[in-house]
Amino acid sequence: xxxxxxxxxxxxxxxxxxxxxxxxxxxxxxxxxxxxxxxxxxxxxxxxxxxxxxxxxxxxxxxxxxxxxxxxxxxxxxxxxxxxxxxxxxxxxxxxxxxxxxxxxxxxxxxxxxxxxxxxxxxxxxxxxxxxxxxxxxxxxxxxxxxxxxxxxxxxxxxxxxxxxxxxxxxxxxxxxxxxxxxxxxxxxxxxxxxxxxxx
Numbered sequence: 001x002x003x004x005x006x007x008x009x010x011x012x013x014x015x016x017x018x019x020x021x022x023x024x025x026x027x028x029x030x031x032x033x034x035x036x037x038x039x040x041x042x043x044x045x046x047x048x049x050x051x052x053x054x055x056x057x058x059x060x061x062x063x064x065x066x067x068x069x070x071x072x073x074x075x076x077x078x079x080x081x082x083x084x085x086x087x088x089x090x091x092x093x094x095x096x097x098x099x100x101x102x103x104x105x106x107x108x109x110x111x112x113x114x115x116x117x118x119x120x121x122x123x124x125x126x127x128x129x130x131x132x133x134x135x136x137x138x139x140x141x142x143x144x145x146x147x148x149x150x151x152x153x154x155x156x157x158x159x160x161x162x163x164x165x166x167x168x169x170x171x172x173x174x175x176x177x178x179x180x181x182x183x184x185x186x187x188x189x190x191x192x193x194x195x196x197x198x199x200x
């Protein structure tokens with residue numbers, strides 16, 4: 001039975017965005033459906049945030065140029081990982097990035113003008129060095145994790161690298177190794193006292 005409150009709830013609820021396939025990754029709600037194309041960020045500020053593992057034991061990191069991932073590409077790679085991890089009870093896969101940028105495309109051979117194209121898919125722009133996937137939950141052998149993430153990397157449009165807990169952070173093309181502690185020379189005060197010789 002329709003009541004005044006139910007009608008008002010359906011009429012005045014905030015606009016939600018529905019993708020073509022609900023299995024894909026998509027934000028629940030956005031303020032504006034159309035956005036500028038933008039550029040892929042270049043990490044020149046010196047920050048290494050997001051370039052090391054945070055949740056899992058093994059991970060997949062961008063080694064090639066920065067790239068724009070679509071929701072379909074991320075979903076396909078995640079499905080590959082989940083299919084291989086099905087035999088390991090308790091294993092988890094962590095997706096560190098999320099597609100929240102709407103991409104609009106106009107048709108081929110379309111005359112100029114008449115506004116921006118229609119919404120096509122969701123995407124995210126990620127720079128070099130960003131961690132995309134992590135594996136954890138239970139201890140996983142390195143050989144198995146390397147093989148699983150290698151198959152997932154083949155579904156992504158850029159060169160990826162396998163990392164672990166001890167892998168140093170990345171700043172662009174540089175790997176930032178921690179500085180080695182300085183070697184301390186023994187001083188005369190800390191050395192054992194030498195017997196004094198007296199000449200007659």
